[in-house]
Amino acid sequence: MASAFAIIAEPNRRAILRLLVSSQQSVGEIERRLRMPQPTVSKHLRVLREAGFVESTVDAQRRLYRLKPEPLQEVEAWLAPFRRFWSAHVDALERHLDRMESIDTNEKEDKEKTTRPKPRT
Amino acid sequence: MASAFAIIAEPNRRAILRLLVSSQQSVGEIERRLRMPQPTVSKHLRVLREAGFVESTVDAQRRLYRLKPEPLQEVEAWLAPFRRFWSAHVDALERHLDRMESIDTNEKEDKEKTTRPKPRT
DNA sequence: CCTATATATACCTTGACACGTATATACCAT
């Protein structure tokens, strides 16, 4: 059984979860809104369902999927101890998110220029 | 460039991050505390460093790694919209349990059709 | 310089997984 973290590592699954925050959706609605092939949607929904992120009810031929809270609360719980730590660095987040927004789809692979050693103490 | 979610999908990396919450650690300390082979530690630290989760400073032959807040704050930011849903869900659950309290041992099959999807084009 | 210690990287193998295409199943209507 995969951890909640592995489940939300997949961008399409995160998109589905975000979409379901507002309200439950049928597979077709998800497919249309996220412009994702139907088998892809169904397969990701299956993963999400088996991991407890969503549940479904039948409505004629449709299946309506909606969120279940537990797995994301597990992530939340893991994240909790870090909050004390980063409360001192709030302003740094906005700069970081701005950078992420502008870079976004950029894929850059750097060779070995990692950390410049600097004497400490 | 992998997203923060992909980075924390790996259990060993989450363990390293948890360990660094308390204070900065050298590679050897991480290796010993988590009982993880040294190349494994170094490789995960490299991934964490390139993703901005940690930074290092040199102390003689040692490298001391410490947390950086931004990527986990990004996760936190993504998680935020779900928190409203959780509280709503808890409320709904309580109302539901109140209803079930009077009905008690009834089997429940829900067939609500709240959203009526339109046929596709 | 030589050795020991601490950390990083290279190479290989293996397994997981995401995607596309095709097909199967379920349900409704005529």
Next chain:
DNA sequence: ATGGTATATACGTGTCAAGGTATATATAGG
């Protein structure tokens, strides 16, 4: 039953990441 719609699954394929082992780099001390 037939056809149409909605969703699920099976299969083949390519990619990518994690682990293990061996080795390379850096630094301290004699």
